Amino acid sequence: MRPSPPQPIDQAAVPWLLAVALATASPHGEHLPPWLSVLFAAALLWRLWLWWQRRPLPPRWLLALLVLAALSGIAWQYRSLLGRDSGVAMLVIFMALKPLEMKTRRDAMVVIMLGFFLLLTHYFYSQSIPTGLWLLASCTLLTAALIRLHGGSQPPAAIIRQAGLLLLQALPFMLILYLLFPRVSGPLWGLPQDAHAGRSGLSNEMAPGSISNLILSGAIAFRSHFAGGIPEKADLYWRGPVLDAYDGLTWRASIPAAGRPRMVPVVEARGTPYSYSSIIEAHGQRWLLALDVATSLPAGAVQAPTLEVLAREPLRARSRFAFTSSVDYHANRSETAAALQQALALPPMINPRARALAEQWKSRPPARIADAVLSLFRNEDFHYTLRPPLLGADAVDEFLFGTRRGFCEHYASAFVFLLRAAGVPARVVAGYQGGEVNPVDGYLIVRQSDAHAWAEVWLAGEGWVRYDPTAAVAPSRIEQGIVAALPQDEPLPAIVGLDADWLRQLRYRWEAANNAWNQWVLGYNPQRQRDILSRFGMANPDWQGMSAALAVLSGVALLLVTVWTLPRRRRADPAQRAWQRYCKALARRGVTRAAWEGPIAFARRVAVERPQLAALTSEAARCYAALRYGRGDSEQLLVLQECVHRLPARWRTSP
Amino acid sequence: MRQLNVLQQWLFGRRRDEQWPLILGQRRIFIVPSAAGMLFAVVLLVMLIGAINYDLSLGHALIFLLTGLGLVAMVHSFHNLFGLRLTPGRAEATFVGALARFPLQVENPRRQQRRALELSFSAQPVVAVDLPAEGSASITLPCLAQRRGRLDPGRVTLVTRYPLGLFRAWSYIHPSWSCLVYPKPLRTPLPPVSAASVAEHRRGDGGQEDFAGLRPRQPSDPTRHIAWKAVARRTDEQALLVKQFAGGASDELWLDWSLTPGDRDSEERLSILAGWIMLADEQQACYGLRLPDQQITPATGSAHRAACLQTLALYQTEETRDAA
Numbered sequence: 001m002r003p004s005p006p007q008p009i010d011q012a013a014v015p016w017l018l019a020v021a022l023a024t025a026s027p028h029g030e031h032l033p034p035w036l037s038v039l040f041a042a043a044l045l046w047r048l049w050l051w052w053q054r055r056p057l058p059p060r061w062l063l064a065l066l067v068l069a070a071l072s073g074i075a076w077q078y079r080s081l082l083g084r085d086s087g088v089a090m091l092v093i094f095m096a097l098k099p100l101e102m103k104t105r106r107d108a109m110v111v112i113m114l115g116f117f118l119l120l121t122h123y124f125y126s127q128s129i130p131t132g133l134w135l136l137a138s139c140t141l142l143t144a145a146l147i148r149l150h151g152g153s154q155p156p157a158a159i160i161r162q163a164g165l166l167l168l169q170a171l172p173f174m175l176i177l178y179l180l181f182p183r184v185s186g187p188l189w190g191l192p193q194d195a196h197a198g199r200s201g202l203s204n205e206m207a208p209g210s211i212s213n214l215i216l217s218g219a220i221a222f223r224s225h226f227a228g229g230i231p232e233k234a235d236l237y238w239r240g241p242v243l244d245a246y247d248g249l250t251w252r253a254s255i256p257a258a259g260r261p262r263m264v265p266v267v268e269a270r271g272t273p274y275s276y277s278s279i280i281e282a283h284g285q286r287w288l289l290a291l292d293v294a295t296s297l298p299a300g301a302v303q304a305p306t307l308e309v310l311a312r313e314p315l316r317a318r319s320r321f322a323f324t325s326s327v328d329y330h331a332n333r334s335e336t337a338a339a340l341q342q343a344l345a346l347p348p349m350i351n352p353r354a355r356a357l358a359e360q361w362k363s364r365p366p367a368r369i370a371d372a373v374l375s376l377f378r379n380e381d382f383h384y385t386l387r388p389p390l391l392g393a394d395a396v397d398e399f400l401f402g403t404r405r406g407f408c409e410h411y412a413s414a415f416v417f418l419l420r421a422a423g424v425p426a427r428v429v430a431g432y433q434g435g436e437v438n439p440v441d442g443y444l445i446v447r448q449s450d451a452h453a454w455a456e457v458w459l460a461g462e463g464w465v466r467y468d469p470t471a472a473v474a475p476s477r478i479e480q481g482i483v484a485a486l487p488q489d490e491p492l493p494a495i496v497g498l499d500a501d502w503l504r505q506l507r508y509r510w511e512a513a514n515n516a517w518n519q520w521v522l523g524y525n526p527q528r529q530r531d532i533l534s535r536f537g538m539a540n541p542d543w544q545g546m547s548a549a550l551a552v553l554s555g556v557a558l559l560l561v562t563v564w565t566l567p568r569r570r571r572a573d574p575a576q577r578a579w580q581r582y583c584k585a586l587a588r589r590g591v592t593r594a595a596w597e598g599p600i601a602f603a604r605r606v607a608v609e610r611p612q613l614a615a616l617t618s619e620a621a622r623c624y625a626a627l628r629y630g631r632g633d634s635e636q637l638l639v640l641q642e643c644v645h646r647l648p649a650r651w652r653t654s655p
Numbered sequence: 656m657r658q659l660n661v662l663q664q665w666l667f668g669r670r671r672d673e674q675w676p677l678i679l680g681q682r683r684i685f686i687v688p689s690a691a692g693m694l695f696a697v698v699l700l701v702m703l704i705g706a707i708n709y710d711l712s713l714g715h716a717l718i719f720l721l722t723g724l725g726l727v728a729m730v731h732s733f734h735n736l737f738g739l740r741l742t743p744g745r746a747e748a749t750f751v752g753a754l755a756r757f758p759l760q761v762e763n764p765r766r767q768q769r770r771a772l773e774l775s776f777s778a779q780p781v782v783a784v785d786l787p788a789e790g791s792a793s794i795t796l797p798c799l800a801q802r803r804g805r806l807d808p809g810r811v812t813l814v815t816r817y818p819l820g821l822f823r824a825w826s827y828i829h830p831s832w833s834c835l836v837y838p839k840p841l842r843t844p845l846p847p848v849s850a851a852s853v854a855e856h857r858r859g860d861g862g863q864e865d866f867a868g869l870r871p872r873q874p875s876d877p878t879r880h881i882a883w884k885a886v887a888r889r890t891d892e893q894a895l896l897v898k899q900f901a902g903g904a905s906d907e908l909w910l911d912w913s914l915t916p917g918d919r920d921s922e923e924r925l926s927i928l929a930g931w932i933m934l935a936d937e938q939q940a941c942y943g944l945r946l947p948d949q950q951i952t953p954a955t956g957s958a959h960r961a962a963c964l965q966t967l968a969l970y971q972t973e974e975t976r977d978a979a
Contacts, residue, residue, distance in 0.1 A: 146819040167724065170726070
């Protein structure tokens with residue numbers, strides 16, 4: 001094998017490669033700094049113009065200068081050249097500038113390999129279904145460019161069709177590898193700082209406005225699938241962080257989750273427990289948003305003394321967890337003194353009017369005090385709104401006696417403050433309330449717009465009891481969801497506001513597809529791989545077994561593709577087949593037709609060499625000639641087919 | 656190096672192919688990843704590490720799809736050659752320094768097209784051909800004729816990288832092909848007829864040739880032929896003129912080795928002879944060829960010309976020496 005000399009690129013292939021550059025890099029325009037996108041577009045347009053005008057490519061020093069300038073620009077923009085985003089930006093720049101020095105086929109191959117690599121980088125940012133479709137489309141384009149590069153000029157449609165065919169044949173391999181390639185759970189090494197940028201969700205404190213911002217987002221927080229029935233909507237309280245420390249402005253968890261004493265809460269569950277699994281989107285925190293209150297936990301999770309379920313590590317990727325919960329329970333009937341102490345703590349001096357109000361209730365039993373606050377919210381002129389007026393230093397006073405407009409965090413906050421001021425241990429619980437069942441796949445979808453805050457009161461003999469003061473003001477918030485609870489003129493949370501029936505149906509289908517996608521494609525991790533394989537009869541598969549199965553299945557697929565592409569002979573038409581059969585029969589009797597011999601000439605020769613076969617052969621030849629070269633009819637075909645059987649038996653004629 | 660040769664011998668064989676048409680079967684087709692294919696594999700590996708590290712499920716899917724694409728491309732590259740029918744034709748003789756052309760009929764009996772087939776003799780220009788479905792092409796493979804004699808161009812390498820360039824599939828075809836390579840004709844004027852006949856045969860003895868005209872003298876003309884009178888008549892200081900003779904029995908022109916300048920090497924003398932043959936053929940003269948150990952009696956026509964040139968081509972080559 002000799003190394004081939006550098007082959008100049010076919011000029012007509014250049015647009016294909018520019019299309020590759022555009023298709024693989026342009027989706028990054030969404031998060032690249034604008035100057036980079038402009039540079040990218042300018043470089044491609046420049047190359048296109050050079051191609052159009054048949055001008056020579058720019059000199060190397062100019063390109064080197066451009067690369068240097070762009071790299072320093074990236075270094076300045078991202079303060080580093082090593083992160084994920086700056087790496088992507090560098091790849092985009094190379095993709096923009098490489099076509100400007102693309103002279104040989106080898107350069108073109110570099111562009112295409114760069115294109116494959118750039119495709120991978122899109123999945124840092126999104127792995128949605130559209131990105132998946134973009135993967136297929138871009139792969140087709142890249143394959144087509146390769147075919148154009150190595151197969152010469154053809155109509156574009158033919159090239160695209162060929163590329164599609166190749167990918168179609170590659171699909172079985174993808175499926176086999178996807179199922180069986182032994183998955184390694186990453187990361188292999190420390191990820192860059194920006195690997196998990198931009199996650200939204202509940203935070204571990206409730207500052208004014210934090211929940212209302214969340215409510216306006218239509219993003220999905222998690223999906224739950226119940227093995228049996230789904231609890232009543234009013235019972236769907238998904239517990240997030242428990243906030244028991246108040247500084248007059250913000251509610252926080254008194255002790256960070258990591259530092260909590262290892263005290264197991266005592267839960268007495270009643271009624272039938274619900275078992276379900278949740279696919280929780282990455283939110284960068286440890287809580288797992290179990291239905292109140294969890295009675296059995298997924299492997300590796302713990303239940304905090306404040307009842308929330310915590311994962312060992314912050315949730316960096318969408319993950320699935322299985323729980324059992326009971327909605328009818330007694331929790332921590334005997335509570336530690338420290339916890340009760342914490343549930344009574346209030347900052348001094350603030351909210352004097354609220355304190356005075358609570359002072360009047362101090363003599364009543366705790367449950368009656370809670371009822372009093374609820375009836376206050378119910379009977380007085382309180383309103384549920386996502387656009388409450390701003391509150392000052394004495395936030396609870398201003399809310400209770402002034403504005404009286406707010407949403408869950410105001411009501412929960414005021415409720416807990418009043419109870420604590422009246423000497424009843426109480427705390428705020430943040431989480432989600434409700435959810436929407438997707439009729440398509442039966443999953444309960446809980447969105448950020450279902451974010452909610454409620455209260456818990458410790459009653460002697462009963463333990464922690466949930467009170468939802470918001471329900472007192474806007475019962476529809478709990479019964480029907482946020483849209484029903486909001487006044488007409490309020491801005492509706494994204495997506496949730498779409499009420500047209502067909503749109504809702506469309507959304508259900510789309511979300512069900514997304515859910516399937518998440519589980520089968522994105523959530524396909526080592527655990528899931530083991531589950532699937534054991535369902536296929538590979539109990540406890542190890543990587544050796546998987547590799548063996550992988551090799552066997554790939555071999556079978558390769559064989560199938562080989563057979564698929566095998567040269568197929570055109571099937572001879574019936575007349576030809578009959579004639580060939582006749583000639584073969586004659587050959588067995590000693591007269592072989594030469595390849596160049598026409599039917600009539602052959603018949604003439606047979607008449608000389610085997611007079612006893614003359615009549616039959618000439619009839620067969622005449623029929624065949626008529627069928628093949630004239631306007632033969634089906635009768636002649638029958639005669640021709642019969643001729644073989646009318647041949648005398650071999651022993652009589654063979655010499 | 657020797658082991659490598661043995662390996663090559665074992666893998667690819669060096670025997671000539673005898674059966675025509677030759678149908679490429681899997682025993683004859685070799686396939687390895689090309690440089691681009693290696694690069695592709697490395698890129699996939701790096702991508703796989705990235706996808707594992709960042710836990711990108713869609714990245715895994717992409718890599719697996721591309722792996723499948725590579726495997727499929729291998730099958731397609733193989734099938735681009737598999738089942739091709741090849742029939743070599745006869746090569747025409749040529750001159751040293753020109754291209755010998757070896758015709759080859761390439762047939763595609765399949766219902767899919769085949770593209771980007773590249774055929775060449777080793778270290779010779781490459782001929783690329785696309786074959787439509789159930790189509791065929793007649794190609795001629797060039798091979799530079801560097802030495803006089805019989806040219807064996809060696810085996811043909813048939814390469815394809817179609818469709819994706821990730822694999823190089825190839826096959827060797829080795830027909831019993833050869834073509835004559837004549838000496839490169841050196842254009843010098845024909846030797847005078849009389850000189851030829853007088854020098855060796857004494858035919859005509861000076862009286863029978865008809866004077867046919869004058870032409871400028873060339874260095875190879877004998878001094879006896881200079882038309883001194885005509886030169887003396889001319890006032891301009893032009894080159895010397897020589898008499899030309901034509902017609903009669905003397906149109907039996909003898910192209911004789913001994914008439915070529917003796918101070919040149921033998922290859923050059925053969926070239927001069929070849930030039931004479933071409934010139935004599937153009938003038939439709941009746942000429943014979945005389946070499947130190949053989950001669951061809953005068954005749955005309957292209958067959959005669961070919962015979963003469965062949966004699967020159969094979970003059971004192973291994974082939975003729977072996978035959979002797």
